[in-house]
Amino acid sequence: MEDLSLHILDIVENSVTAGATFVSITVCEDKGHDLLSIEITDNGKGMSRGILQKATDPFFTQKTTRRVGLGLSLLQQAAKRANGKFSIESKKGKGTTVKASFQYSHVDRQPLGDIAETIETLVIGNPSVDFRYEHRENGLLSVFDTEAIGEQLAGAPISSPKGIRIIREILKKTKMNLTGTDSR
Template sequence: MPEIALHLLDLVQNSIRAGAKTVRIVIDLSAQLLLTLTLMDDGCGMDEEMAALAHSPFGTSRTTRKVGLGIPLTRESALATGGSFSLTSEPGIGTTVTASFDTRHIDCPPLGKLEDTLVSLILANPDQPEFEISLSSKDANEVLDTRQIKQTLGTVPITTPDVALWLTACLRDMTENTLGGITS
């Protein structure tokens, strides 16, 4: 995939298919320019055998197509930069995926339009899951939680165009404040 944001999109879609009620996304840029993406969900989780199979492009729980590339592509992309990848899961508890990318490496994909990816996920799934998004670096730490936004909005749907524009601007500012110039 050409952008880290697209890896995130695919991983979150896995969480949604797993029935997650809450998806927590943590993106941290270390002082050493290591970008760590962690996704935690409370979906159905996987047993040890399925979690091991998830690393393979031919390991999927889908019945429509017997290929699942999200986890293998994310893993290979992270490892190609000298980064790391881990997946832990427990049935009935959920799954955690962590991928670290060395942003100084020539093979590191750009972050991409993170705000557009996140807004698309929120608007396409207005009821469930709830999203907690945390972006951090040595300079800043910012959090966006859709539960708090919905509480503030009251009866106004989160999918309202003005809210969508605000979400995009908010997430763009969060990205610029925390992750700075690694977005493209």
């Protein structure tokens, strides 16, 4: 993965596959503490303890289409490489939380990348899932929430020109650090 926004897209696709109807994504840029953290929480089917232990093993997957499962292990590796931490908590039947942190100034920390494109892809590609994206940066909070866009759509499908335009406009408006000020 080239940047963190692609990692986020990948991890949230896991949530969708796990049958989540709500996924919350939080990105926190705390330059004061030299920390960038990502937290993804879903209400999907969760994992048993046995599966959780194997979740970051690249040679473990629950897919039947291939024999490797790289998503979580790639994010774990990216966090480790940037002097950060990685953890997964999961309860069967309740959901899963994936956390990854990075040393903000670390030379090997991947840039955040285009978060807006990630959110767009998730929201339009998964119309039956609700998403909430929170971006915290030095005490400032910006939120994007699909619960709020239903009214504006007024009957138009989410992947219609109108739906796409609405989502893009909201993403632009929520003056969040969508493209990342940290682009290198």
